[in-house]
Amino acid sequence: MRHSLLLASTLALAACAGGPPPEVATPTPVLPPTFYYAPDAAGETALTGLLPAEDPGFDALASQALANSPTLAEVLARIDQARAGANRAGAERLPNIGANASVTGQRTNPNQFGASLPTGVEFDTERVSYAANLTARWDPDIFGRLRAQERAAIARVDAADANSRAVRNALLAEIAASVIDWRTLEARQAAIEEDIAAAEELARLAGVREEAGIAPGFDRVRATSAANASRSRLAALESERARLTGRLVTLTAQGAAQVRAALALDPPAPALPAPPAALPSALLANRPDVLAAAATLAAEDAELAATARRRFPTFDLSAVIGLLAFSPADLFDEDSIVGSLAASVAGPLLDFGRVEAEIDGAAAEKQAAFQSYRGAVYTALGDAEAAYGLVAAADRELAAAAAEAASLRRAASLAETRQKAGLADFLTVLEARRAADASGERAAAALGRARRARVLLWQALGGEPQPTTRSMSQ
Template sequence: MNRYTLLLAVSALSLSGCVAGPPPEVATPAPELPQSFYYSPDTATAGSLEALLPQDDPAFVALSAQALSASPTLAEAAARIEQARAAADRAGAERLPNIGANASVTGQRTNPAQFSSNLPPGISFDTERVSYGANLTARWDPDILGHLRAQERAALARVDAADASARGVRNALLGEIAASVIDWRTLDRRQAAIENDLAAAAELARLAGVRERAGIAPGFDRVRAESSASTSRSRLAALESERVRLVGRLVTLTAQPATEVRTALAQGAPALDQPIAPATLPSALLVNRPDVLAAAATLSAEDAELAAAARRRFPVFDLSAAVGLLAFGIGDLFDSQSVVGTLAASVAAPLLDFGRISAEIDAAAASKKAAFEAYRGAVYSALGDAEAAYGLVASTDAEAAAARNEAANLQRAARLAETRQNAGLADFLTVLEARRAADASGERAAAAEGRARRARVLLWQALGGSGS
């Protein structure tokens, strides 16, 4: 009978091994990317990626250093990496033997009535007994079919995903700080332009007042000149609300008080420059963009999870052993007769689980499909961001150049009108209209320059940002 029982058990395990096939195939074709970016600049005149950030601005240098050392968002991302590494260490440790030790002292008292009172003559037993034991145990799953190895691969891939996500958080943080510093410097240049407009309008109002008092001009000229000056003062006052918003944003990003932020922003501003956009290939996004790298690592993790789920249909082998001491007297504990031990090997496999494992495999396959589509989405989001950023750099550069030309022409027209009035060839109304047309042209040019500089930061982020 034992022989038939053994044969039945082996047949059942063989049957389960035959039923268990490879995991379902989930197609993950590589996304097809274009050969080049549509708005990419000429490679012969391209600049470097890091030059797109305002590295020469002392405010950006100070604030970014503070953020990298104290930002809660970065600290949270670092903790996620540590969490993923701990999970990977646990998955790796599962492949190693589990060794333990224990010791015990057991006291037992027996009621002699349970053995009846009619014992043969000369037969007696102790009703109280104390045993002493110490054991060293070991258990190991040799992972012959790779279930634990697949789980470890999944855990390591999730470490890579957490690391890439942390890099994405770092890039987003630096990009926000760079954009805020550029906006602050743009406000300074807008303020300077408005102050020039205010000075010119105040001078016109003064001249109109002189002409009014001399009786050679109506008071209406003075009123119009003063209204132009009031408009400049209103625009100047509106800048403060934008400064307040920027300081609040930088306090959040850097985890520093407003006084520290204002101190950093008060440092001297460098000369405004517009770095040349670097030329790169769309395929570079696959190795530079943190979100793409994180999505690729997640896809690898889901692939390993699918393999691990499929391997649950195969038999599991287990080896265990124990060696120890067992004695009924403390003095006999280290006697050679007290040495005991066991050695066992087992194999177990699912026979009838009524679709439980198949459902887990289907769920793992669906998760892999979702991870692949998320990866494709990340790739094309990166491609779209880069195309838009390159195009934005080109368009904002054109806008800034046009705004500079507009400001120069309108300022020249205002000066010519003043010259003609002094020569008696133009009236005051012509001068006032020319000045009002020139007003805000310098501010518009400064704002356009700021948008062009800010577009470089967006391009830096779109291309993957910093590699460290």
Template sequence: MRRTHLALMAAPLALSACVAGPAPQIETPRPVLPDTFLFAPQAEEGAALAALLPTDDAAFTTLAGLALNDAPTLSEALARVEAARAGAARAGANRLPSIGADASVTATRTNPAQFAASLPPGIGIDTERTAYAANVTARWDLDLFGVLKASERAALARVDAADAQAQAVRLALIAEIAATVIDYRSVEARGYTLSQDMEAATAIARLAADREQAGLAPGFDRIRAEATAATTRSRLAALGSEKARLFGRLVTLTGAQPEVVKQAFVSPLPVTSAPAAPATLPSQLLANRPDVRGAEANLAASDAELAATARQRFPKLTLSAAIGLLAFSPGDLFDEDSIVGSLAAGLAAPLLDFGRIEAEIDGAAANKRAAFAAYRGAVFTALGDAETAYGLVAAADAELAAANLETAQLERAADLAETRYRAGLADFLTVLDARRAADGSTERAVAAGGRARRARVLLWQALGGSDLSPLTPQS
């Protein structure tokens, strides 16, 4: 008899192996990266990654702190992390027994006519009965083949992926705020430069008017000078719309009141030089970039999900038990005879599912291949971003150096032209052309300086960012 029971239990194990073949082996090698960045400039080993952010600007540190505390996009990402943690907790709890309790009162009424034969004399049926019951139940899936364990591993990997995604959102948010603050400061600096240019153009217009009244120059010179001043004034007024756009963008990014954002720009921007680009290696992107870490976590989750799906081919052993009280009178509920219970062990295995599990395995395998492709895409996206950022830093620095040299030379040419004009050695048109060229080069130099700082923010984000705890408000 014992051998018969063993044979019956082994039959599902043998037949379940025929439901589907083994899970496919999918290779996921780590992408090979170059030893060095191709477009990295001559970087200083001691340069700090955090120095690429405009932390010397009080407006940036204030707004970044506000965003890290209560930005809508970051709050949404953190909520997704909590949801993933809840899913992992549920997957872990599924591996433990489930214990429940219930109580019931059931009243029934029976029609004696339902019995075909008449009852013997002296025997009657209680047609109305009330049953009182209370039970404690337990159920446990032993997870012999690791389906639940693999599902828990997948859920934990999803937590890592969600956490990495939240970190990516955090870095993108800080980078966007830094870039917008730099753009806002650049507009302010351009406005200051244009104000000075307008004063210089107005002074030249007054000089032309004085010479016109003295009969030393035609009225056309004065009109040209006034037109130049009006052009500068128009360019200065146009900066207002650009500042409004940047201001609104900062309100959106930080989730702060407009008055708070406006107050952040009360402190002037300190004049500092652009920091050097730090030296890094492409291999460090795999550990520093949150999007790469997130893609790697998703790949691990898909691998665990494939394992869990493949293990559905094997039997499931479930233990269940119940103990309780059953009585037909409230006074008899705690009698010894009212104690009832059950204990059961169930073994369930798929025999013929006509390809259902195999299709699920194929789908999970396809998801793993897609996750691996996404991981490779994230790695090479990170490599491309870093190469681009290094190239932008080098190009922006070269542009800034050329713009500063151009400004110095054109300012000197404008001063010489004005001196020669006052001495009667040059005509007024030469002075206007020299001043217009100098004014335009000064604004271009200011804009080039902003682009140089902005390129460093892009490099900071491309290399995976840095510790943001100094920007987080302390409670």
């Protein structure tokens, strides 16, 4: 009869407070079947091939950054923090067993029982008790609130892991872009030095002609001015080197001397791989920011389920077994064994909307997480579309810049040949040389932009996937 009454009370509480949680639709965003700017014939390049992995400077700096970067170490600590929270949530589903011991002294005033005690009745006014207990408490989680909280905690571990991947990809992409910019500066410097050498040769020839009296001194002055203009461009490169050095110091957590030593390593000829094939749907599995948003959405869904289960009764089972004696010698007597066993059930009956308000708040959090997930998906799609388009545009710019440089240098060479043959004047040679100046530098800069565009594509497509912590949730 007693058990039946308890069960009936439980069902009554559940009926009063129960009900399904609110439905929050979270459909997977619909993506186009292909990228608009994807090349018609994508290369077989692996995603890693878009990075300057063949450059020993990049390899050294990337290794240093992955080992020492404070930013990366911070997000890895966030993973440990999230994992500790998941372990705590899992431990909440298990019994809590403890132990305690105590010695208690008590003194009683006999006057509290009146002026006098009945004849033959007396008691000790001072008493010392000795106790030792084992305690146990367990929530059987009948309605799954603790299980839902554990699922939420595990999903947050996945979100922290995906965020760490995003930081790692961003770190490698910035280092790669900085190394490419450095190599581009070296190529620009080489092109400018060629321009200076050509201008100095023209100035020397103009000086010879001036001394011979067959050319005015103005020709030598103009040739010298062209050389000085190239020297000015060359000097401007040093400020860009200083900026890149400072940026790499921040990214790698290394000193400037170590950074410059890594960049001093001789790189091979720069590669320009074809963009790899990819589908927009792959972003849902490869982009770490999308994975982080999806894991956060799963965590909010589990939090909503846990909050909704607060409308159901909670059960609590507890037990205590121990020893209680008033003399150390009696502590292990059979009569000193004491204990208790209890079971309780509690649930909301009339909370005047408190739980419903919490459920509505959790549903709003899930809705916000879903919109954040949608935003991450379309941000990834936009980044990938822009990156593919940027690669195509940079390749076209590179082809045009290379053709321009070749054409102008050939024109300058032909002008010099005609001038030596007496078919062109010095002004024609100087103008041809001035047109050719900076064309090699522009071609080098265009090559750098094309290589940089491939790094952006690597990051937009999700970079290289790393081992995740999803095994915890399986």
